[in-house]
Amino acid sequence: MSEKISLSHGGGGRQTHDLIQGVFTKRFGMKDPMTDSAILTVPSAMIAFTTDSYVIDPIFFPGGNIGKLAICGTVNDLAVSGADPKYIAAAFIIEEGFGTSDLEKIASSMADEAEAAGVKIVTGDTKVVEKGQCDRLFITTTGVGILREEYAHISSANRVRSGDRLIINGSSGNHAVTILAARRNLTFDVPLISDCAALNHMIRKVLDNNDGVHFMRDLTRGGLAAVLNELAAMTGRGITVEEDSVPVDEPVRGLCEILGFDPLAMANEGKVIVVAAPGEADKILNIMRSCPEGKDSSIIGIVTEERPGRVVLNSSTGGTRFLDMPSGIQLPRIC
Amino acid sequence: MKYVDEFREKKLIMNLADQIKRSATGEYTFMEVCGGHTAAIHRFGIPSLLPPGIKLISGPGCPVCVTAVDYIDRLIALSFTRGVAVATFGDLMRVPGTVSSLSEARAGGADIRVVLSAYEALEIAWSHHDLNVVFPAIGFETTAPGTAVTVLKAASEGTENFFVLNAHKVMPPAMEEIIRGGTHIDGFICPGHVSVITGSSAFEFIPRNYSLACVITGFEPTDILSAILMLIRQISDNNPRVEIQYNRAVTPAGNVKAQEFMNEVFEPCDAEWRGLGVINSGGLTLREKFVNFDAGASFNIEVPHHEPDPVCICGEILRGVSRPDECVLFATACMPVHPVGACMVSDEGACNAFFKYHVHE
Known part of the structure; x- marks a missing residue:
């Protein structure tokens, strides 16, 4: 050749x-x-x-x-x-x-x-x-x-009910911030790698061991913010997220602070949100945590009847605000 | 995260919110002038922590929001000029001009690049001798020194293919214009980053001439809540003055070196602010000796004057007269994905922040 x-x-x-x-x-x-x-x-x-x-x-x-x-x-x-x-x-x-x-x-x-x-x-x-x-x-x-x-119901979200818990399998924004730092030649020392990973083995283990999964979606472009807004729109229900519960790595927080980005709206390539029946959420969380791609899994929020179609964030500072669908582009060609 | 977490501690925040509730005895309207404050206030959900008598209104401190439509039209015309590349801050990309935005111009084939500083634009000029690189110089006292240093560098290097399309503005005259325009304000949350450069002395005329309370503050929730508490106390003590809450960054004299650079390159001029009209000494213009770097003088870019969409009330919002949700276009015809007015474009715009974060319908 x-x-x-x-x-x-x-x-x-x-x-x-x-x-x-x-x-x-x-x-x-x-x-x-x-x-x-x-x-x-x-x-x-x-x-x-x-x-x-x-x-x-x-x-x-x-x-x-x-x-x-x-x-x-x-x-x-x-x-x-x-x-x-x-x-x-x-x-x-x-x-x-x-x-x-x-x-x-x-x-x-x-x-x-x-x-x-x-x-x-x-x-x-x-x-x-x-x-x-x-x-x-x-x-x-x-x-x-x-x-x-x-x-077959999982992608349709038609079993999602109020009280269902939201589980993420680890920290948000690592892929986007890694690409941003690699692209821009920012003179920041960003000790980060992309979270790019196949999640099928972890998901298989969850599905084989528990029937409480009501919805799943991977968190790519638009990140957690986009997917939660899609879910709220699909189900006509509200979603409340506790900002403190969403894992975000320090370098991601730092770069987002400097550039004015929201870590929850940053792209990932190895993250999934699992919506679980309330009684099964802890069991599903434990299964996810037992897998390498899910060791930092966390329950981050709940589906509610309040504010249908909207995502409300209880911020780590004690205030409350919408987590809106991101718009425009933070960075083109991220995946 | 160091230097951040300590200013976001929930206990401190709740304590401040509680003190505000106990100190507030009536109705207060405070204007935050800086777009960074607007974004922070909504992002941290500050309004949800305040008693109902305290109203926060946004002022004209978002650089792209106050940029005149004609300026955007001129930039777009420039971007289609043969041999010209526009190297801009990303915030400007989606600001609607009369018929399109820079973003649409780029999709139409114009050479438009996003940079993080004026200096990065100069570096593009150095590495592309065949291009005339134009940097849209927008913003207040915060970004003007960066433009000034870059122009000085271009001058000392004898760079001939770097230009700025200048629309720098200065904040104190705009604040005075708003007071005189009759907007009801009980006190100002004065800009943080602008004050780092100008010093607190730039705002002394406000309590002196208009008896209004002023607090210069930072961008963390504890900063903003502390500032609100300090404003309330100034009012109950009937002792309006300029106080510095943001004392980890701001001094009375400011950054003298940066002021010197600005004064060397720019001189004050009357300037058009979107929504406010022409403000006496509200802008900066390049001094005569730097005219070679003035894109306005170097390229023939006359565009017809257009008024902004008459239904859009960005002007009233920038003067603090109206709230974003009082606009009939808000969240219907005007959204972050297809903004009608500039206040919906930038993260620092009042309409954008209101659209994204506001939970109190």
């Missing part, structure tokens, strides 16, 4: 074949013959199906890279829907001149992450575009998961 990706790698001929064989299929465990579609056996009447594009800048960041993100993000979208992630399709748009060794590193971490999460990358596509037509590398992953019928 040449050192840099060139337009001929996207031409459909020998070099394309070399790129696919040399970088992707071996790592992803794909077997010949390469067909136009992966043929899958799905042992269930219900599947969960999702897709997401990744355009993050920088593509390598503390705690991960665009490839790891592309697997974790899609795995998490399936897992929070109550599904068991099974298969992933990956499409790559590569800018001419991109380093082959970087592409190999990215493909390897995708393979590692997929193996750890127990999913297979079964099909994909590669396009190379002229210099300047995309920024280095964009990846789209599409995922399929098996959904048992008893979990």
